[in-house]
Amino acid sequence: MKRYLVVNFKAYESAFGEKALGIAREASRLSSRLSKTRIILAPPILVATKISQVYNDVYLQHVDPVSLGSYTGFIPVEALKIEGVRGSIVNHSEHKIKLRDLNTIILKARELDLEILACADTPEEAAAVAALEPTLIAIEPPELIGTGIPVSKAKPEVITRGLEAVRIIREIPVLAGAGISSGDDARRALELGASGVLVASMVMKAKNPGEALRELTEALESF
Amino acid sequence: MKRYLVVNFKAYESAFGEKALGIAREASRLSSRLSKTRIILAPPILVATKISQVYNDVYLQHVDPVSLGSYTGFIPVEALKIEGVRGSIVNHSEHKIKLRDLNTIILKARELDLEILACADTPEEAAAVAALEPTLIAIEPPELIGTGIPVSKAKPEVITRGLEAVRIIREIPVLAGAGISSGDDARRALELGASGVLVASMVMKAKNPGEALRELTEALESF
Amino acid sequence: MKRYLVVNFKAYESAFGEKALGIAREASRLSSRLSKTRIILAPPILVATKISQVYNDVYLQHVDPVSLGSYTGFIPVEALKIEGVRGSIVNHSEHKIKLRDLNTIILKARELDLEILACADTPEEAAAVAALEPTLIAIEPPELIGTGIPVSKAKPEVITRGLEAVRIIREIPVLAGAGISSGDDARRALELGASGVLVASMVMKAKNPGEALRELTEALESF
């Protein structure tokens, strides 16, 4: 089974400028040594094409349900294809979208052979998301995001119930997120049945982001 | 099997004032003679309590994912309970909402024993909605709404595919909507497997709305 | 100079059912004895027509930038006219709207001879709102709303700077809001140059809402 480490850069200071490029370089170095784990970086849209020159497995943090055309300040799904971006996170707890738009984005992405990681706050939302058939699903209880209290230890039942709710509908890899702060938290998520983790602050706010990436990938590889 | 006739008053001129009350009185008269069909009226929020003094099976057209408290210009789910409103339409094609909010509203309504009719544009959206377990689902291809071209004749496959997609997830009555303009269109929806119809302009823009209600209920009763 | 007491019922428990009607009856009794002060009640949309049967000076808490027609779950400005509602609050700190929509609503209301109380968080926003020429403006620093810390005492400069910013653009009565908890707070607002106050919790969460209304109107009348 493939394992996933998705790093949401959010809009932290380290998500821009030289620091962001440094994280991408580190991911690039690490990635070549991994056999089971895929690292996906999700930088801010503004720097995504710069990051993808350094590391080739990049998602946006959001994409819009529009096509190429007369739209101002929106990112059409097709633009990812043209610019060499692999896919996008959507419906993150900090950027919730309409069910209709989620459906539109997933359909468009599938046609264009792009990937969508759709987030869900709860097992119920995860089930609804699964019905739309995204590439990946991440379950993140919003009350734990950014707290350092790992979902895999504080609310393991959200992961297990979420996995079950998704599996009834179809087979889609499910990542766990919120509060993941150590390799051990990531390993615990895999033990519960998750296919990987979605992290942000553990890497982006680390003194040494490369070290944090290493700790996480080691945990995922060695499981 | 129960049949449903849901009348969305929208914000047509006839949805307010004396005309709206006249439609409610007509529904009240008709309703007492029906054995299988339940008529649900969905007037604008502004007149919902007035309508429910005349006819007791009333839904709102939208409700907000909030509780009683410090909210301005939003309708908490609890308010329906206090004011004697049975439930609400949500996620109508003209009022799409976030997946998270849809989930919150359905959970709150279930706790309070209120009903939710969740709308979907497509079979995929209907499946996602079904995962959240609302009371009723309505499938309405937005391109047919208000056209007078009935979904049950122009796009029967949207209904049948929608029914199938919902059934895989769970048993929830599915209504068909968009362009329903005659009793025959309603009957055709039942033949395809729907549990009823969601109509608006056929009743609200009719010269004789009572006549339109009669035609629809006769078709639903006699199937 | 006219004085205004606007009571935003919000979605507090007391904003619905018998309690809301009781507050409206109290306002009705008080109102007949006032010579300078106009009491405007802003109940939730769901109960506005019921409240207006008891008290005839009612605003909605929000209205939508649409006309009569095919809209689901939105309240057209025209509906206020048909249903005997005098106007609406818009752009409240808990229900911020797009500048375009604010403009549309104010223009429509003016044509229909309806009133709009447009809210602003800051003096800058108040100036922008004034440019659109609503009937009334209310300035409420969001950080004080519901705290019981009165804007007129804690942040008097927001009121005075707001008044000044509005006056440069045009003459529109400006109300002060946020944290108003006593007649004295209301009087202080008038001393600063405001034409009245916008209150919510002081009345809606009072053990005796009638008593709170009396205290406020006495302060406004006697200034």
Added chain:
Amino acid sequence: MKRYLVVNFKAYESAFGEKALGIAREASRLSSRLSKTRIILAPPILVATKISQVYNDVYLQHVDPVSLGSYTGFIPVEALKIEGVRGSIVNHSEHKIKLRDLNTIILKARELDLEILACADTPEEAAAVAALEPTLIAIEPPELIGTGIPVSKAKPEVITRGLEAVRIIREIPVLAGAGISSGDDARRALELGASGVLVASMVMKAKNPGEALRELTEALESF
């Protein structure tokens, strides 16, 4: 008086990939020969940093009212500073925002010495926008956008009334937009008192975008 040519790339096919870079190179070549006219390019956020490597006067098409921090899929105003982007269009007719957010964005940008071009559909909206003191204002009647019917000829009164409404509040350069399809349309806008034009399809959908840029800058320079 300075003149402005702002090119909104929108999300046209030519706004991405090699075509977008070609337009930026053309702007760079032209720009060095201009004495009075400033060309600002507004590419999609996804390619803005790539474009700014080729041409140094770049705006985003939208920016969010947030700071650096825990935000997913939003662009903080500070990010423009870090990434060498000069400013942003906001409140475009295709991307309308809340008045509160407009105010927040303009205040943040001013602190950071970044520029904001705020759009308005109507003279009234332009006046409201002026009260918030953006760097530039553009007036674009939405019904003419993308039509090829130039605002400066079809609705000159929108420009003149807009200019007047803005001037009463403060001195801010006002651009005209919507339907500008020739150098002559641009010149006509200057004759009416505008400080420049905001264009999109004339350049982005041109067989020869460089030619379109030349025609526009010649008209602006020679006035």
